[in-house]
Amino acid sequence: MDKGLLLSKxxxxxxxxxxxxxxxxxxxxxxxxxxxxxxxxxxxxxHVLQAEENRFAEISIPATRGIILDRNGVPLAxxxxxxxxxxxxxxxxxxxxxxxxxxxxxxxxLGIPFSGELQTxxxxxxxxxxxxxxxxEGEGIAPYEPVVVKTDVDPDVARMIIAEHxxxxxxxxxxxxxxxxxxxxxxxxxxxxxxxxxxxxxxxxEAQGYVLNRDRIGYDGIEFxxxxxxxxxxxxxxxxxxxxxxxxxxxxxxxxxQPGYSIRLTIDVDLQRAAQEALVEMIEALKxxxxxxPIGYDRGVVIASNPRTGExxxxxxxxxxxxxxxxxxxxYPYYLQVWQDPLRPxxxxxxxxxxxxxxxxxxxxxxAALEEGIVTPxxxxxxxxxxxxxxxxxxxxxxxxxxxxxxxxxxxxxxxxIHAIAWSCDVYFYKVGGGYKDxxxxxxxxxxxxxxxxGIFGLGQPTGIELAGEATGIIPSPDWxxxxxxxxxxxxxxxxxxxxxGYVLTTPLQMLTVLNTIANNGIQxxxxxxxxxxxxxxxxxxxxxxxxxxxRDRLREYWPQAHDGQPYPETLDSTLSIIQQGMRxxxxxxxxxxLPAQEKYxxxxxxxxxxxxxxxxxDIAAALEQCVPGNWPAHAWFMAYAPYGNPEISVIAFIYNGxxxxxxxxxxxxxxxxxxxxxxxxxxxxxxxxxxTPQP
Numbered sequence: 086m087d088k089g090l091l092l093s094k095x096x097x098x099x100x101x102x103x104x105x106x107x108x109x110x111x112x113x114x115x116x117x118x119x120x121x122x123x124x125x126x127x128x129x130x131x132h133v134l135q136a137e138e139n140r141f142a143e144i145s146i147p148a149t150r151g152i153i154l155d156r157n158g159v160p161l162a163x164x165x166x167x168x169x170x171x172x173x174x175x176x177x178x179x180x181x182x183x184x185x186x187x188x189x190x191x192x193x194x195l196g197i198p199f200s201g202e203l204q205t206x207x208x209x210x211x212x213x214x215x216x217x218x219x220x221x222e223g224e225g226i227a228p229y230e231p232v233v234v235k236t237d238v239d240p241d242v243a244r245m246i247i248a249e250h251x252x253x254x255x256x257x258x259x260x261x262x263x264x265x266x267x268x269x270x271x272x273x274x275x276x277x278x279x280x281x282x283x284x285x286x287x288x289x290x291e292a293q294g295y296v297l298n299r300d301r302i303g304y305d306g307i308e309f310x311x312x313x314x315x316x317x318x319x320x321x322x323x324x325x326x327x328x329x330x331x332x333x334x335x336x337x338x339x340x341x342x343q344p345g346y347s348i349r350l351t352i353d354v355d356l357q358r359a360a361q362e363a364l365v366e367m368i369e370a371l372k373x374x375x376x377x378x379p380i381g382y383d384r385g386v387v388i389a390s391n392p393r394t395g396e397x398x399x400x401x402x403x404x405x406x407x408x409x410x411x412x413x414x415x416x417y418p419y420y421l422q423v424w425q426d427p428l429r430p431x432x433x434x435x436x437x438x439x440x441x442x443x444x445x446x447x448x449x450x451x452x453a454a455l456e457e458g459i460v461t462p463x464x465x466x467x468x469x470x471x472x473x474x475x476x477x478x479x480x481x482x483x484x485x486x487x488x489x490x491x492x493x494x495x496x497x498x499x500x501x502x503i504h505a506i507a508w509s510c511d512v513y514f515y516k517v518g519g520g521y522k523d524x525x526x527x528x529x530x531x532x533x534x535x536x537x538x539x540g541i542f543g544l545g546q547p548t549g550i551e552l553a554g555e556a557t558g559i560i561p562s563p564d565w566x567x568x569x570x571x572x573x574x575x576x577x578x579x580x581x582x583x584x585x586x587g588y589v590l591t592t593p594l595q596m597l598t599v600l601n602t603i604a605n606n607g608i609q610x611x612x613x614x615x616x617x618x619x620x621x622x623x624x625x626x627x628x629x630x631x632x633x634x635x636x637r638d639r640l641r642e643y644w645p646q647a648h649d650g651q652p653y654p655e656t657l658d659s660t661l662s663i664i665q666q667g668m669r670x671x672x673x674x675x676x677x678x679x680l681p682a683q684e685k686y687x688x689x690x691x692x693x694x695x696x697x698x699x700x701x702x703x704d705i706a707a708a709l710e711q712c713v714p715g716n717w718p719a720h721a722w723f724m725a726y727a728p729y730g731n732p733e734i735s736v737i738a739f740i741y742n743g744x745x746x747x748x749x750x751x752x753x754x755x756x757x758x759x760x761x762x763x764x765x766x767x768x769x770x771x772x773x774x775x776x777x778t779p780q781p
Contacts, residue, residue, distance in 0.1 A: 145294045146320030149262060149621070151345035153276060153307055153315075155354040156398075156616055160267050162276050162308065167263040167413060168243035170195060171231035172216075174224035176255035191256060192216040194242055195235040233298070237263065237413040261299075264308075268354060269409040271361060274402045274433040275352060275552075275614065277306020278411035294319035304411075305431075307348060307614065310551045314618065317345035344621035351396035351616045351629075359760035360387040360399040363753045367740060368403065371749065379709045380718055383428050384741035386435045386593040389757050392601040392726050392735040394631040395610030397550070399757065400594075404430040427705075436548075436555045439590040440739065443699025443746070444509045445722045446585025446596070448603055448664050450530065451506055453538035454517045455660045456640075459530050462502045462663045466524060468512035470496030474519075474577055487577050489515050492698070497676075506667025509678045509696055511584060518583020519576045532579045536560045537647065541639045542599050543609060544591055549632075550612045558595055561588035586699055596724065597737040603664055604693070604726040604735055607636040607657045668693035669729050678747050682725060686755035690762060691729040694754075696746040697722030706742075718742050723750035727758055734761045 153162035170191075177184045192199035198215040216234055223232035243258045250257075264279050266272075279301040282290045287297055295302075302316070303309035320342030364385045371382035389399040406423045410416040423430045432438060454460050471490040491497065491511040497504070505513040515521065520529035539545060545560040559565075561582060563574035581587030594612060602609040611632040618627035637657055644653035671694050672683035679694040699720045702712035711718050721743030726735040738754035 144322045145296050145299075146322060146339065146342045147261070147296075147300065148317030148319050148342035149344040150264070150317065151315040151347035151619075151621075154347065154349045155352045155357075156350060156396075157353065157355075158349070159354045161272050161350065161352075161354065163265050163267065164262040165265040166260050167236070168238040168240060169233050169259045169261055170235045170238050170243070170246065171233050171257050171259055172220050172223070173229060173231045173255045173257070174220050175228035177220075178254055187253060187256075188216055188220065191234075191246075191253060194246070195238060197235055231257065231259075233259070263413045264301075265412055266409045270405045270407045271358060272352065272354065273306070273405050273408040274435070275306055275350070275400055276408060277308035277310075278304055278408040279308055280304045280411065280415050294321060306408075306433075306552065307350070309553055311348060315345045315348065318343040346621075346626065347619040348615060349617040349619060350614050351391075351398065352400070352614065353398045353764070355764055356389060356757070356760055357399040357401065359764075360389060360753075360757045361401045361403070361405075363387065363756040363760075364401055364403055364738070364740070367743075367749060367753050371740070371743065378742070380706055380711055380742045382740065382742055384434060385743070385753075386739040387736065387753060387757060388435055388593055388597050389734060389736045389761065390597060390601060390612060392604040392732045393610065394629075395598075395601065395612045396616065396629070396631075397612055397614050398734070398761070400433075400435050400614075402432070402434040404428050406430045433552060433554075434593070434739075436550055436552050436592055436594050439556050439558055439592060440720055440741075441587070441589055441699040441701055442585040442591050442596050443697035443720065443722050444511075444584055445600075445695045445697035445724050445737075445746075446589065446591075447506060447509065447514050447583075448668070448695060449538055449542055449544075449585075449599060450514055450518055450535060450583045451502060451664055451667065452542075452603075452660055453535055454530050455502065455663060456538075456656060457530060457534055459517055459525065460502065465499045465501050466505075466513050466516050468493075468497040468500050468510050470494050470512070472512055472515065472521065474521075474580065489577075489580055502663055503667045503670055504674070506664065506695065507670030507674045507677045509671070514583045515580040519579035528576070528579070530579075530583070532562060532574060532582060534647070535579070535582060536562050537643060539589075541636060541643060542602060543634070544595055544599070548592075548594055548598050548612050550594060551614050555594075556592050558592060559588060559590040585697070593737055593739050596722075597735060600695075600724045600726060600735050600737060602636060603661055603668070604732040607661055609634045609636060665693055665729070668695050668725075671695060672725075679723070679725070679751060681747070682723075682751050682755045686752065687727065687758055690727050690758075692725050692727040692758065693729045694723065694725035694751075696751060697724070698744065698746045719744050721746040721749035723747070723754045725754055725758065727762075734758055 150164055152160060152164065155161055172188075172191075178187065189199045192215075195216070200215050200217040219232050219234050223230060238258070246253055246256060247258050266276060266278075268276075282295060282297050282300060282302055290300070290302070291297065300319075303312040308315065320340050322339040323336040364387050368382050368385055375382070383404060385401075385403045387399065387401040388397065390397050404426075407419075410419045455462065460466070468491055470493065471488055473486040473488055475486045489512070492509065496512065497508050497510045500508065500510045500513045504510070516525045516529065518530050518535060520527050520531075539560045544558050546557055547555040561578070566572055566574050566578070566588065578587055582589050598609060598612055611634070613632070616629045617625050620626050637653070637655070640657065641653045645651060669691070671677040671679040672692055673680075678696040682694050683692055699722060700717040701720055702717055706712050706718050719742070721740040722738070723746045724735070724737040726732040736754040736757045738750040738757070740749050740753070743749040
């Protein structure tokens with residue numbers, strides 16, 4: 086092909102390509118111009134705001150957390166100073182070798198790696214990061230922003246760094262407030278502990294002015310339940326920074342932090358200590374006495390309260406944990422140890438765990454039976470030691486009958502209501518609860534009415550104590566059994582429920598509330614741990630005011646619905662008087678199940694009490710093949726109040742797998758009551774001595 090012709094064709098195509106290129110250039114400039122217009126005019130305020138945000142920063146000023154005291158002013162959770170060491174990258178020596186030498190010495194003093202990511206952990210199990218890595222990261226983000234390289238530094242090391250300030254340019258010590266738990270494991274379940282702000286709640290707390298890597302929040306106990314009250318409100322200061330992050334000036338007046346409120350609890354730490362010592366002493370005695378018991382003796386609860394007001398004076402859950410291990414940071418190996426422990430030391434068994442209450446529950450059945458007219462106080466029921474409950478489908482076949490026995494194999498013979506409580510007669514309550522031939526016609530009280538009375542006493546619902554995770558318990562019913570177990574309800578189920586076994590489950594605190602209701606003549610005080618709320622200047626902003634529920638109000642609502650519209654006959658006073666006499670008889674009558682409480686432990690003060698032994702077959706006992714029919718393991722219970730007629734203290738004691746309540750739980754509760762009166766006397770004497778001492 087002719088070379089001239091090719092050249093001519095190439096030249097003919099150039100104007101088209103140039104036109105396209107020119108159009109692209111023009112279009113690009115138009116796009117840039119439009120974008121520039123949008124940025125300068127349409128989005129101007131947005132970009133100005135972003136620039137201002139980069140220029141101005143909000144600094145959070147931590148608030149002082151309120152402290153926690155016992156009722157007598159003994160500190161249970163306080164604030165103590167702790168040193169954090171910080172490095173400001175921009176202020177390090179200009180000479181790199183000098184800076185590296187200084188940082189290496191600092192790392193040695195602080196006990197952290199100097200360089201590299203060594204994949205090591207500190208003594209708490211937290212992954213370690215090297216000093217150099219932290220400083221370099223800070224330098225790349227904001228060189229004038231101090232980087233915290235070590236928290237909770239040994240005070241001697243902190244003071245040395247301060248004293249040798251010239252030898253550590255760019256390094257400073259920041260004193261911060263951290264939590265201290267002087268009573269540690271003794272009150273851990275009540276006080277709780279603190280930990281870092283969880284990631285899922287980071288946005289919520291940042292909006293309130295918290296700093297994620299600085300501030301900590303309550304994780305359990307009072308620290309958790311009253312987090313907002315204790316924490317106060319962080320302050321705020323607006324500052325202007327340059328591009329390197331260095332503060333140029335402050336803007337306006339700072340918003341000062343609002344200190345948190347302090348809390349005075351109802352707990353008496355001296356009584357708490359006495360209760361824990363009594364419980365642990367009994368548990369250790371059981372271990373020595375029965376070393377081969379496969380289930381073991383490792384769990385228990387003791388709670389003491391003022392039955393007139395609901396104030397909790399002591400609350401011991403065993404085993405416990407040491408919350409002082411979480412004061413400055415979560416000790417992760419220790420946390421995993423107690424979390425994975427099958428005895429669940431992190432759980433407050435007084436409020437978080439459910440157990441069959443056994444015979445201490447009989448006071449509810451007794452109250453219901455009298456109020457519903459199933460029996461009168463003087464009506465006597467015969468206890469032969471055991472009874473046969475015939476099978477409804479095979480009434481003439483004795484082999485199909487179910488045997489129910491009394492704890493006293495020979496039986497109690499003729500028993501009225503007061504003696505039934507004092508002697509804790511099982512057969513009496515079987516017959517009253519589920520009926521028996523002509524002696525207690527029909528179904529007796531029946532599970533439906535018994536369940537209603539459990540609700541009237543407050544079971545099946547939280548007590549309202551100021552602790553998280555409170556269990557509600559189980560009020561069994563035919564519908565509940567069909568739904569949960571896929572089985573029909575039987576009379577035998579009612580027999581078991583009538584004395585607090587079978588499917589009945591409660592918390593120790595719920596049963597203490599039942600005790601307080603009886604001791605307080607039907608007025609149920611809400612259990613509480615809070616006595617006073619105190620501001621930062623020491624002024625009481627909320628004093629203690631008991632909260633009550635009158636069982637008569639509940640009965641006035643229940644009675645017409647259950648009795649064809651009839652008004653409640655207002656018989657509770659006389660009924661509870663019978664229950665109180667029965668509980669008094671338990672410690673005074675011949676054959677009373679709680680005689681040692683009065684005769685041996687507390688001869689100087691009149692008391693009323695009820696013993697309890699509750700057979701159980703939980704997952705632990707079943708796995709160990711200990712659920713042998715007729716020989717199941719049993720929990721030990723005991724509850725009492727004193728003085729009888731004018732109560733000022735009530736106590737409930739529970740020991741897991743402890744066996745007979747009169748032998749195991751009774752001594753524990755009795756020692757706590759004794760400690761209460763001993764402390765009361767000692768303090769009264771001390772007060773008299775102080776008032777008699779001339780003031781200088």
